Amino acid sequence: xxxxxxxxxxxxxxxxxxxxxxxxxxxxxxxxxxxxxxxxxxxxxxxxxxxxxxxxxxxxxxxxxxxxxxxxxxxxxxxxxxxxxxxxxxxxxxxxxxxxxxxxxxxxxxxxxxxxxxxxxxxxxxxxxxxxxxxxxxxxxxxxxxxxxxxxxxxxxxxxxxxxxxxxxxxxxxxxxxxxxxxxxxxxxxxxxxxxxxxxxxxxxxxxxxx
Amino acid sequence: xxxxxxxxxxxxxxxxxxxxxxxxxxxxxxxxxxxxxxxxxxxxxxxxxxxxxxxxxxxxxxxxxxxxxxxxxxxxxxxxxxxxxxxxxxxxxxxxxxxxxxxxxxxxxxxxxxxxxxxxxxxxxxxxxxxxxxxxxxxxxxxxxxxxxxxxxxxxxxxxxxxxxxxxxxxxxxxxxxxxxxxxxxxxxxxxxxxxxxxxxxxxxxxxxxxxx
Numbered sequence: 001x002x003x004x005x006x007x008x009x010x011x012x013x014x015x016x017x018x019x020x021x022x023x024x025x026x027x028x029x030x031x032x033x034x035x036x037x038x039x040x041x042x043x044x045x046x047x048x049x050x051x052x053x054x055x056x057x058x059x060x061x062x063x064x065x066x067x068x069x070x071x072x073x074x075x076x077x078x079x080x081x082x083x084x085x086x087x088x089x090x091x092x093x094x095x096x097x098x099x100x101x102x103x104x105x106x107x108x109x110x111x112x113x114x115x116x117x118x119x120x121x122x123x124x125x126x127x128x129x130x131x132x133x134x135x136x137x138x139x140x141x142x143x144x145x146x147x148x149x150x151x152x153x154x155x156x157x158x159x160x161x162x163x164x165x166x167x168x169x170x171x172x173x174x175x176x177x178x179x180x181x182x183x184x185x186x187x188x189x190x191x192x193x194x195x196x197x198x199x200x201x202x203x204x205x206x207x208x209x210x211x
Numbered sequence: 212x213x214x215x216x217x218x219x220x221x222x223x224x225x226x227x228x229x230x231x232x233x234x235x236x237x238x239x240x241x242x243x244x245x246x247x248x249x250x251x252x253x254x255x256x257x258x259x260x261x262x263x264x265x266x267x268x269x270x271x272x273x274x275x276x277x278x279x280x281x282x283x284x285x286x287x288x289x290x291x292x293x294x295x296x297x298x299x300x301x302x303x304x305x306x307x308x309x310x311x312x313x314x315x316x317x318x319x320x321x322x323x324x325x326x327x328x329x330x331x332x333x334x335x336x337x338x339x340x341x342x343x344x345x346x347x348x349x350x351x352x353x354x355x356x357x358x359x360x361x362x363x364x365x366x367x368x369x370x371x372x373x374x375x376x377x378x379x380x381x382x383x384x385x386x387x388x389x390x391x392x393x394x395x396x397x398x399x400x401x402x403x404x405x406x407x408x409x410x411x412x413x414x415x416x417x418x419x420x421x422x423x424x
């Protein structure tokens with residue numbers, strides 16, 4: 001009956017689902033996917049997740065992948081408990097969706113792009129393209145200037161309440177900080193204020209070092 | 212209750228919102244943003260859109276940007292029996308969200324990478340644009356193999372009904388890949404080809420590409 005979260009403890013997207021589950025007080029059983037043995041590329045795995053990625057959930061046989069989709073599903077199903085992570089008023093919800101889209105189109109490609117060059121490529125035996133990594137950082141800096149403007153007008157990325165839009169930033173921001181890019185966030189006053197707040201939530205502190 | 216769509220007729224995301232409006236039979240007034248003249252960099256524009264991008268909507272003073280957010284807002288507001296672009300059952304909605312997320316994380320980064328190299332003018336940065344285009348294409352091929360598996364099991368990206376998850380794919384599919392000479396990416400994979408033929412012949416989409424935004 002317990003929700004099963006299949007993933008890797010330190011995977012950014014696995015920890016995203018974990019933090020959301022904790023905000024909602026939804027218990028889950030973590031099931032490790034063995035990357036060293038390429039379990040994520042096995043036929044049994046790709047039958048569930050055709051892209052060979054983590055995480056996916058298994059809720060009594062109902063399987064779902066894509067961390068943002070899983071998070072949304074849980075946030076709606078368990079809307080009556082824990083933190084309210086998706087607004088219900090139509091205009092508040094629109095601003096929430098704007099925030100989610102900002103993350104996925106303005107933040108994620110460059111945060112991921114940088115991490116890909118600096119970390120993921122090496123894991124696959126490929127060479128870092130330093131110029132491309134620099135390009136991603138430069139773009140990210142410009143994007144975060146816009147974030148600073150937005151966060152000067154509203155408390156969170158998706159409005160004046162914490163939502164999934166903020167939680168979707170946690171894992172990759174932490175990753176960037178561990179890669180020495182903390183100044184991107186610390187040097188912008190509104191971004192710094194927002195980051196300090198969301199990164200100190202008990203739900204994140206519980207999973208940031210492992211789902 | 213006037214809806215203004217501020218953008219550019221050639222912008223993929225402006226077209227995404229236009230297609231959504233036409234699917235929903237929602238009338239709108241198109242307001243051209245003078246990109247060539249740098250209108251999107253003016254203080255007045257960035258007050259509405261801090262990322263200096265298009266499109267955004269202005270609905271009687273309520274302003275919203277990000278084409279996916281705009282599409283979702285309109286799809287919810289104007290949901291009707293014949294114009295349902297977001298499913299309502301919890302599990303159907305979850306599969307829809309899975310489809311939308313697949314598009315934004317597995318398709319978009321490589322599609323935009325390829326489009327930037329091959330269709331848009333390259334930025335003035337020192338890199339080998341052919342290598343990047345080749346990398347993006349290689350990634351797209353891998354991703355589309357997975358799409359072919361998915362579309363062998365379900366009719367559309369977000370489940371068995373046409374949803375926003377399919378619309379969000381359209382504009383970049385058309386521009387980045389077909390205009391960039393990569394129609395084979397779609398046509399060489401049977402389930403992807405079946406799906407692409409279906410969605411690219413929808414009346415609302417044909418109206419956008421033939422008559423413009």
